[in-house]
Amino acid sequence: xxxxNLKRVRDDLRFxxxxxxxxxxxxxxxxxxxxxxxxxQLDKMVTEKAxxxxxxxxxxxxxxxxxxxxxLSVLASLGASVHxxxxxIRLLANLKEMEEPFEKQQIGxxxxxxxxxxxxxxxxxSLARHLMT
Numbered sequence: 001x002x003x004x005n006l007k008r009v010r011d012d013l014r015f016x017x018x019x020x021x022x023x024x025x026x027x028x029x030x031x032x033x034x035x036x037x038x039x040x041q042l043d044k045m046v047t048e049k050a051x052x053x054x055x056x057x058x059x060x061x062x063x064x065x066x067x068x069x070x071x072l073s074v075l076a077s078l079g080a081s082v083h084x085x086x087x088x089i090r091l092l093a094n095l096k097e098m099e100e101p102f103e104k105q106q107i108g109x110x111x112x113x114x115x116x117x118x119x120x121x122x123x124x125x126s127l128a129r130h131l132m133t
Contacts, residue, residue, distance in 0.1 A: 002078045009074045016063045017055030018043040079131030086121035086128065093118040 018039075020027040025039050032038040047055040056063060092098045100118045 002074075002081050005074045005077060009071055011053075013052065013067070013071075015047045015050050015052035015055040016059055018046050019059055023058075023060040076132045079128040083125055083128035083132065086118075086124040089121040090118050090125070093121070 018028060019025055025043070028039045028042060029036060032042075043055055047053075089098065089100070093100065100120050
């Protein structure tokens with residue numbers, strides 16, 4: 001589900017496009033002496049050059065903040081999934097039901113060299129908490 005959501009948000013992402021300081025294309029229309037076809041073509045070329053398939057038709061000085069909320073909610077959802085999976089791994093490792101690979105050079109701790117903390121899962125949980133916040 002997270003992969004589908006990430007792809008959807010990426011594919012739906014739009015570019016601000018070529019808009020002036022007030023969010024309109026009036027300055028470009030003046031630059032091209034009223035030729036709106038040239039303005040539309042410029043907008044399309046810049047959008048494609050920036051790596052986007054589409055641009056917003058109408059936008060303010062920056063762009064709609066709804067884009068931020070959409071992207072951040074998908075990333076937070078991914079973080080929640082990663083956190084759940086890795087917490088389960090950590091709990092199962094504590095019960096000796098499963099364990100992560102133990103590297104040749106890895107040591108548990110100076111007091112307990114046999115200790116095998118699920119270090120990858122611990123790191124993933126930390127990153128996932130950061131992503132969720």
